Amino acid sequence: MINKIGTHLKDIETPELIIDLDILESNVNTVSKAYKDSHLKMRAHTKNLKSPYLARKQVEAGGSNGGVCTAKVSEAEVMLEGGFDNILIANQVVSDDKIERLCSLAKFADMKVGIDNIDNLNNLSKFAIKHNVVLGVLVEINTSMFRCGVRSSEHAVELAKHAVELEGIDFKGVMSHQSIKGLPTEDERWKVGEGYLEICLESKRAIEEAGIDVEIVSTGETFTFDIALKYPEITEIQGGTYALMDLNYPYMPFDIAVKVFSTIIDIEDDKITIDAGNKCIAAPNNATPLIEGVKSELVEMGLDYSIHKISDNKKYNIGDKVYLLTTHEDGLINRWDKFVGIRKEIVEGSWDILGRGCHH
Amino acid sequence: MINKIGTHLKDIETPELIIDLDILESNVNTVSKAYKDSHLKMRAHTKNLKSPYLARKQVEAGGSNGGVCTAKVSEAEVMLEGGFDNILIANQVVSDDKIERLCSLAKFADMKVGIDNIDNLNNLSKFAIKHNVVLGVLVEINTSMFRCGVRSSEHAVELAKHAVELEGIDFKGVMSHQSIKGLPTEDERWKVGEGYLEICLESKRAIEEAGIDVEIVSTGETFTFDIALKYPEITEIQGGTYALMDLNYPYMPFDIAVKVFSTIIDIEDDKITIDAGNKCIAAPNNATPLIEGVKSELVEMGLDYSIHKISDNKKYNIGDKVYLLTTHEDGLINRWDKFVGIRKEIVEGSWDILGRGCHH
Numbered sequence A, B: 001m002i003n004k005i006g007t008h009l010k011d012i013e014t015p016e017l018i019i020d021l022d023i024l025e026s027n028v029n030t031v032s033k034a035y036k037d038s039h040l041k042m043r044a045h046t047k048n049l050k051s052p053y054l055a056r057k058q059v060e061a062g063g064s065n066g067g068v069c070t071a072k073v074s075e076a077e078v079m080l081e082g083g084f085d086n087i088l089i090a091n092q093v094v095s096d097d098k099i100e101r102l103c104s105l106a107k108f109a110d111m112k113v114g115i116d117n118i119d120n121l122n123n124l125s126k127f128a129i130k131h132n133v134v135l136g137v138l139v140e141i142n143t144s145m146f147r148c149g150v151r152s153s154e155h156a157v158e159l160a161k162h163a164v165e166l167e168g169i170d171f172k173g174v175m176s177h178q179s180i181k182g183l184p185t186e187d188e189r190w191k192v193g194e195g196y197l198e199i200c201l202e203s204k205r206a207i208e209e210a211g212i213d214v215e216i217v218s219t220g221e222t223f224t225f226d227i228a229l230k231y232p233e234i235t236e237i238q239g240g241t242y243a244l245m246d247l248n249y250p251y252m253p254f255d256i257a258v259k260v261f262s263t264i265i266d267i268e269d270d271k272i273t274i275d276a277g278n279k280c281i282a283a284p285n286n287a288t289p290l291i292e293g294v295k296s297e298l299v300e301m302g303l304d305y306s307i308h309k310i311s312d313n314k315k316y317n318i319g320d321k322v323y324l325l326t327t328h329e330d331g332l333i334n335r336w337d338k339f340v341g342i343r344k345e346i347v348e349g350s351w352d353i354l355g356r357g358c359h360h
Helices: A021-035 A052-061 A073-081 A096-106 A118-131 A153-165 A186-209 A329-334 B021-035 B052-061 B073-081 B096-106 B118-131 B153-165 B186-209 B329-334
Strands: A016-020 A041-045 A064-070 A086-089 A110-115 A135-140 A169-175 A216-219 A236-239 A258-268 A271-274 A296-301 A306-310 A321-325 A338-343 A346-352 B016-020 B041-045 B064-070 B086-089 B110-115 B135-140 B169-175 B216-219 B236-239 B258-268 B271-274 B296-301 B306-310 B321-325 B338-343 B346-352
Touching (some): A021 A052, A064 A236, A073 A086, A073 A096, A096 A135, A118 A153, A135 A153, A153 A186, A186 A216, A271 A321, B016 B021, B064 B073, B064 B236, B073 B096, B118 B169, B153 B169, B153 B186
Parallel strands (some): A041 A064, A110 A135, A135 A169, A216 A236, B016 B338, B041 B236, B064 B086, B135 B169, B169 B216, B216 B236
Antiparallel strands (some): A016 A258, A258 A271, A258 A321, A271 A306, A338 A346, B016 B258, B258 B321, B271 B306, B338 B346
16 A cells, blocks of 8 residues: 555555545534534434544534434444444334344443334334333434335324333434435525425424424434524434535535545547546446546446546546546445545545445 | 354345355356366456455366456455465556556466556566566457457557567466347357457467467356357456356356345335345446346335335235345445355355455
């Protein structure tokens, strides 16, 4: 490995997963400034970052509640090992083997999990009693994705009522997750964002009207981090993408910090072939990568190379280096064991991505 | 981890990368029977397998020359560590940093590499002299893919003539790699396969006519493993996919040994959602996965789940287990750190996939 500390970018071996530390710090500072004096705090979502080190960067910047989200039990195990003791699995945990692992974690950390089904809730209680732990639960509210979450506030109330009666279960509140497609105008973004947040709050209010306290409203994401400030009832935002960013959010006040640094290995007319393919970056269907700084289009993607058509008049030579950008940060980071942190084109460090490859 | 030795499949935690050892052994035995008394031997291509353990299974079955292929220097490093000392990088190694690593390997193993460019060949010689090693070279012949390889036998002769003059370089012969699309009939397969092999042999003969010995003709792959037996001049086949197989070769005498074992986590009408997505399997564009044993169609693929439409009348329950099959074994195996070997539905062992994630 020649990518050691102090090496200049022009000398590093490629392909390499690069994080520009100046950009990362600027992104996390944008959020910490917005949340510093607010009721609203960030709960870093780590399904994107997959790294306790990077999650700590978010927390240490300020404006955070000190907790993290994960999508899976295996990711929660990595975050507990990385020093976090307040973890929300922003998803359902349904199979017995994984519920048992969740209970093991609850011996060492404040563990919370999403629920949208009464049988699953009963099962969580059964295993919590068996292991003598308490599991925090948040009713997940479907706002748009129709993947998980209750479809009505009546169902949310029913689950909350049941949760407060169950041994081993601590009812904490509600959560939701959503996404926005394409490149919305500022007006569209606010309208769509407010709509999603209000669906979540509708269930929160219905639960309170049924006489049950709601301590946590955990919702939002990168595209609503500022919109949520409008709602005093929202207690935390599940922000993931904002720290490292990808091509999906050019309209937000964040820059792309994570890139694949790659060498041009072949040139034919207006096409360049680089040494980064599907093994380095999520595949085209959910992440069509682009070369940074020029108009480029993906022509072909192999496992270890990709071909890009350059439509600017930029001329390249074999051996030149380029940055590849992605539309899907989560998939990108999952392809790598380590990232190299750079500042002003000099390697500042290399860190293991401990949450990579968590399948369970 | 509950996927320990002796566990029945029904009790293992999912998703899991499974290799059916009976099927694997049947596949490698098919090749070893065909090559046992032949001039033609197998050189296991390990860009698919990524595992010295699995490569050894191929070699130990018989009909092998004891060597392996890799696609990259980093994969060759893994195979040397795994006990192989006869390695062909069936690709070009072009950048200075990787040529230096190739030379380091050549101190411990018989290293061979593909060439298709005179500047690259000169550079290989320069570094071989610097490190006091000898690098074997094979001229790569383009037969159909127009990715690497010389486009004419004249160019092949030119490179061979130059190679035999160079210090630090041992000219070994020629190589080619090719693929076949779709589901050819037996006649089409033979016609296309013979055509590709003959393009490679044309360069081999031209080099010999120029008075240069050709020791190795390394060509073919799973779809020509039997066709190549017709040509006494071919010395070895670069066979990769045949050992574990994928959905691309139903017309060949091999079965699929590698699968993702997965749990159904949601059912809606004729659609099942399973706990295996892009983090487990190469993405749809180059590997549309299918559920084994029924007519199925991919509807949606997330990082940690996928939705499949079942068009048979098969009824499932949440918690049922299914096998997911892939069209791209290379991409699939690269997603996993380990595989679980099973025999008659019982876990027989779990092995690290040492070549996973080799980016360099």
